[in-house]
Every structure is written in structure tokens, then in C-alpha cells.
Amino acid sequence: MQHRFRVGEQYRDTGSYRNSSDQFLRWIRGPLDSGIKNTGGIRDLRANRSETPAALVLVSNDSGISQHDDPWEDTLAVNAGYISYWGDAKADNPYDDSIKNQKIKTAFDRAAARRREDVPPVLVFRKPESGVVEFCGLCVPDHFEVRTYQADSGTQIPNYLFHFSILNTQSIPISWLHDRARMNDDARAPDVWKRWVETGDVAQWPTGETLDQSGRVRRYETSETAVSDAFRTETFERYGHACTMTDIREDDLLDLAHVLPRSQHPELAEHPENVLVLNSLHHRAFDAALFTIDSDYRIRTSPSFDPAHPFLRRTILERAGEQLSFPSTIQVRPSFLEELNTGLSWL
Known part of the structure; x- marks a missing residue:
């Protein structure tokens, strides 16, 4: 059976690829020797022949899902075609020392340097409740910034805020992820991914509207008169x-x-x-x-x-x-x- 992740659909997440009912880690790992760990929000699917991940998998918990208070609130604007995702940072884990953050930032750096063939696809999921994930889409880097929040101790904690564009595809074949992990093969990739790698053009979910060269959606109403x-x-x-x-x-x-x-x-x-x-x-x-x-x-x-x-x-x-x-x-x-x-x- 050829599994696919589809935008807006939910999947069972038992937290273990060994569980036969799992539709998240088990599907992503599939027949691979390399794997993906159940390690919080930022995860990577390891590749057999490269240090570059075959894919990055980001999970955003809805409020109250995590057992730990999270000061960072992601923006999952799926119908608008973009994701804003906070990196991994704590007082004892500086944002620029975080290995998880470094993997995402490397993808952004390579995209900016036009080395898109070295950028892993980014899959974003939200976790609306324990034991369930919902697919938000296949994403590519747009831009990032550094922001801070004030911890209870009064310390200012900086962190990356990564901004992604969602590509205009309703689903992705999980076999493509396996091909990338084993041979870095994009033959089964969605066409919008191939187009982005080859040209840098972003056809954005859900309309297929193309982003302009500055990385922003074209705006047709720039200076508007207010309506009462x-x-x-x-x-x-x-x-x-x-x-x-x-x-x-x-x-x-x-x-x-x-x-x-x-x-x-x-x-x-x-x-x-x-x-x-x-x-x-x-x-x-x-x-x-x-x-x-x-x-x-x-x-x-x-x-x-x-x-x-x-x-x-x-x-x-x-x-x-x-x-x-x-x-x-x-x-x-x-x-x-x-x-x-x-x-x-x-x-």
C-alpha cells in the first residue's frame, strides 16, 4: 500500500515506529535502516549516504498538548500558504547552539545561496491532541528572524522564528521520503518541489499563486481606502x-x-x-x-x-x-x- 500524507488529514501518532497502528513515525521510517526519532518538535529523517537530512519534520503542539509550558506560539496559516515556526531555545540551551536549530538554519542558508538541491523538504504537522498529528503541508524556506521573550527569571531568551512557504500540493508520497533517504532520489517528488529545486519558483498552496522574487506573495491591493x-x-x-x-x-x-x-x-x-x-x-x-x-x-x-x-x-x-x-x-x-x-x- 502506498501511503501519502494529505493536507488537513489526521494520522495516529503512538510515539513509536514499532507500533503497528502508528501512521506517523512508522510510515516515515518504513523499510529504512536509518530512522527518525520521537524527539519533540524538530526531527530529521536521516539519509544513508549524506549528513544532510533526507527530510525535516516539524511538529507544532496546540495549546495545552505539551507537558511543558511553551512560550513560543507557532503560526500555522495553512489556508494562506505559510508557516511561522519557532526554533528550539531555552536559558540553558542557547538558540545558536541548538543542534536542531542548526539543521533548520542550514536549510535556509543553502536556499539563500541557491543550493536548493541540498535543501531537505520540510514537512509540518500540528498536534491537536495527544496521539494525533495533522499534516499542514510540504514547505520550503522563506526567511528567518531572531526574536526574544522574557523568562520568569527576567532573562531575555532569544530564538529563531523560521518562516516557510507551503507548496501547492495536496499530498506527498511517503515513498519519496524513502527514496531520498536511500539514494537522494527525487523522481517521485511532487512537481512543485522539482520546480522549486530547479528554478526557485514557489507555487504556493492553495491557489498555486507564485511568490515574487523577494519571497513575498504578490499583493494586488497595496494602499487601500478603508471600508466602513x-x-x-x-x-x-x-x-x-x-x-x-x-x-x-x-x-x-x-x-x-x-x-x-x-x-x-x-x-x-x-x-x-x-x-x-x-x-x-x-x-x-x-x-x-x-x-x-x-x-x-x-x-x-x-x-x-x-x-x-x-x-x-x-x-x-x-x-x-x-x-x-x-x-x-x-x-x-x-x-x-x-x-x-x-x-x-x-x-
Whole structure:
């Protein structure tokens, strides 16, 4: 049976690869002579022929899971495509002496030096409860910084904060990790990993949007005019508190998406015919011009749009050409859509 780790799915973690029901360490170790230890948050899968790990495995505990108080709180922004992960540091274990930190920092140094073929893949998991891990994605280095916190003794404790980008793949074959450990072989690697190694291009989960050369996501709304709470509330009510594309009805998951950007048309920031209600994932894809809506209210998709997230594929790609219907209280001005789409080279 070919095991895979899939983003958002949970796996049994018994803490021992010898336990036949284990789906974490046992799967990762598999048939290998080299192994991976159950050693807290930062672990490495050893390679047979190299000092470079075949993979780095990072585990982030939800609050209250660890038996020890942890002053470091990781950011696992999976739907936004990035992870911020604190390194290993204590008063008696300085951050720059930590062997675990050194392994991660070496990966960042090599990525910065364009030695991407020498960078191990980084697999990030969260631990929502004892005995369970959830896969957050296949990651590559972005940048790191050093920050401090104050211990109970008053001592300032510095530590690395490592920032990773999640690659646009829903799953990884565990056999690929075994191939890397035995022969440093990437033949079964996801295509987005091969692309990153070869070119440095990061196709980011979940939309496949490419990061720019500075290592940041392209932002299409740079200087925005504020929208009042009253306009937001009134617009949500007109849309029935539902996403235009998916009918999601959770206000916390919904955004106002402007047809013509506020940064370029501040006078239209609160124009009722210049806004859509979208969930945050679809809003991101819309602002990145990965899909649009034409003046006949039909869904049009960019040829480069190749999201790994099945929800985006089902609700955008597979609906290309479909005409949207709006509540009777809604009018999106066709001329605004035409002006937006005039600037899209792929349309």
C-alpha cells in the first residue's frame, strides 16, 4: 500500500515506529535502516549516504498538548500558504547552539545561496491532541528572524522564528521520503518541489499563486481606502451573508472583494455595484487574477490557474463558463467588470 500524507488529514501518532497502528513515525521510517526519532518538535529523517537530512519534520503542539509550558506560539496559516515556526531555545540551551536549530538554519542558508538541491523538504504537522498529528503541508524556506521573550527569571531568551512557504500540493508520497533517504532520489517528488529545486519558483498552496522574487506573495491591493463597518454589514445583508461562489454562510470566513481595486479607485470603495462577497480563499484567487467574472457574469479562469486544493478546483476550475446568479438585491455593474478584465492578458 502506498501511503501519502494529505493536507488537513489526521494520522495516529503512538510515539513509536514499532507500533503497528502508528501512521506517523512508522510510515516515515518504513523499510529504512536509518530512522527518525520521537524527539519533540524538530526531527530529521536521516539519509544513508549524506549528513544532510533526507527530510525535516516539524511538529507544532496546540495549546495545552505539551507537558511543558511553551512560550513560543507557532503560526500555522495553512489556508494562506505559510508557516511561522519557532526554533528550539531555552536559558540553558542557547538558540545558536541548538543542534536542531542548526539543521533548520542550514536549510535556509543553502536556499539563500541557491543550493536548493541540498535543501531537505520540510514537512509540518500540528498536534491537536495527544496521539494525533495533522499534516499542514510540504514547505520550503522563506526567511528567518531572531526574536526574544522574557523568562520568569527576567532573562531575555532569544530564538529563531523560521518562516516557510507551503507548496501547492495536496499530498506527498511517503515513498519519496524513502527514496531520498536511500539514494537522494527525487523522481517521485511532487512537481512543485522539482520546480522549486530547479528554478526557485514557489507555487504556493492553495491557489498555486507564485511568490515574487523577494519571497513575498504578490499583493494586488497595496494602499487601500478603508471600508466602513456599516457598508460591510449592509453588503453582507444584501448578499444574504453568503459567498457568491460557494454559498458559504459563515461571516467570519467572508470578505468584501472589490471589482475595481480600492487602491486605484478610492471613490468606488463603498460603491454597492463594485463589490462581491467571497470567502477568503476565493477572494485571494480573485485579487490575484487567477479567475474573474465577465460582464455576462460567467466564471472565466486563467490558463495558469492550477490549484492543488480540491475545493478550489471544484468551485472554480470545474465551473469555468458557468453563469453566476445573484440575489435580487444585487447588481454588479458590467462596465466595472469590463474595465477590470481589459487588463487581463489571458482573457
